[in-house]
Amino acid sequence: MTEHVPVKGLQRSQLSNRTGCNIETIRYYENIGLMPEPPRTSKGYRLYDETHVRRLRFVLRSRELGFGINEIRGLLDLVDRKCQTCAEIQERTKPHLAEIRAKISDLRRIERLLARTIAQCSGEDVPECPILDALVA
Amino acid sequence: MTEHVPVKGLQRSQLSNRTGCNIETIRYYENIGLMPEPPRTSKGYRLYDETHVRRLRFVLRSRELGFGINEIRGLLDLVDRKCQTCAEIQERTKPHLAEIRAKISDLRRIERLLARTIAQCSGEDVPECPILDALVA
DNA sequence: CATAACTCCTGTAGCAACTACAGGCTCAAG
DNA sequence: CTTGAGCCTGTAGTTGCTACAGGAGTTATG
Known part of the structure; x- marks a missing residue:
């Protein structure tokens, strides 16, 4: 009666496929705090959902645009605090x-x-x- | 009767000043083989001369132009072999x-x-x- | 049901191209 | 003779990943 099949959620390789992000890079982003730690199965497998897909896409897109990790950290901060304003975002983007x-x-x-x-x-x-x-x- | 004054030659800091190259970077270039090991004083101090100045300038200029370390190694090879031709040099430079x-x-x-x-x-x-x-x- | 092949987990080492530090000598000047 | 600068060495940190080793779990096939 153990649930060994993930009820819902993506494993690392699936997140990798959905986003085009290298599978090792996903763990790296988790380690440095760009991605949140996802929930795990009983056996310790990571289980991602759509919020992770969106966040990873944000990160990847920002990298594509040449933002450094710390700059992205700043952008994500604004997103997370939910109190971003156009002015704040412009302030970060213009020097870039x-x-x-x-x-x-x-x-x-x-x-x-x-x-x-x-x-x-x-x-x-x-x-x-x-x-x-x-x-x- | 010991010669403790360098008869002739530049110490690392002087080479650094002449070329604008960070003093630690000079040793780094030596370690990775871009710069030849210079002669030393009896106490182990490096003694550079004008050939080192020229070579370091070559390296720095190439770096400025965006050549990677290995590309520079290749260019230096050509220089050292003394059998470079325009054609060879072009071959390396065009892809860059x-x-x-x-x-x-x-x-x-x-x-x-x-x-x-x-x-x-x-x-x-x-x-x-x-x-x-x-x-x- | 056994076994192979696959994915996942972790930590760690490697890449470029430096830069910086720790700990120990040497050296010139006051 | 002591102080402070400059040299020596090896090693760790930087940025943004990528790759591997070694072990556990999971899936497919005979």
Whole structure:
């Protein structure tokens, strides 16, 4: 009369499939407190539900948008406290956007430099490449 | 009659100052084989010279351009073998440029998304922010 | 019903590319 | 001669995962 079949709920692999999140990463997010500890079966298996799916999607989406773990922690805080306002969210998001724009312009600078250098390179079988010269200089 | 004054050469802090490289990073680069082991004084102090300055500058410049440690190892290999050709260098550099361009377009996608979302946000003191909605959806 | 194959559990080690610290010497100056 | 700086070493921490080892439970097939 033991209930060895999960009455309802998703196991880790199912949550993984639903969200596309690596199965090990789920446990990792739990360990660092981004995901709440789910209830367990009598044998200790994790049992997730739709709230976990939503929360994990939130986390994954935020990561995709380049938020760091701590930034996400902050966003989740706002969500959990349920007293978020547009103003608060903007406050967190705008500096992040600024960071991303800074990264983009960094990379574009690098791109221009690299492209220019490669263009100077004959691509022939001769030694003394202008790319290396640019690196050494 | 012991020579306790370094006859010639730079200590770690001086190499650090000349190149702007963090002093601990220098030892790190030595450990992983990007920098050669320098000669030592009788008491074990490292003694660098101008070749080390040049090599470290090469490494730092390459890092700035976004090359990973292993890519730099490859470039240094070419330099050391002294048989590099333009063609070889281009071969290593072009895929790297492609990577950087890919990163840029990723970031720009994120930037557009984030900027659009923030624009929808009233910035007022009301709850239910479209940014969070975008994240949850 | 036995056994193989699968999933789950835990803790821990590894990746990049550093950075920082602890504990011990050496060295130059006052 | 003592003080403080700078050097030495090995090791741990950082961020965001990913992967493995070793054990327990569960499912499928003969």
